[in-house]
Amino acid sequence: MTLVLPNGNLVVEGAKDIQVNSERQTVVVRGVVRPADLDTNNIVRSDHMAQIEVRINGKGVVNDVARRPNFLYRLLLGLLPF
Secondary structure, X not given: OOEEOOOOOEEEEEEEEEEEOOEEEEEEEEEEEOHHHOOOXXXXXXXXXXXXXXXXXXXXXHHHHHOXXXXXXXXXXXXXXX
């Protein structure tokens, strides 16, 4: 739990690290939950969350390909015939 709102609802956040092959990703879920939706183990289903935000941050092969190479590298690739 990160915050209790004035109406009694809870702002909760959870994170999970996942590694598939050479890619490591962190999935962060944040949203508003009613206290009545929490079970006895303080677990809430994602379909009972309101104003949900999902962030996925990755490091690895897929993330490296998504970044654009620097200017000098692109220039050399354009000039060299191989």
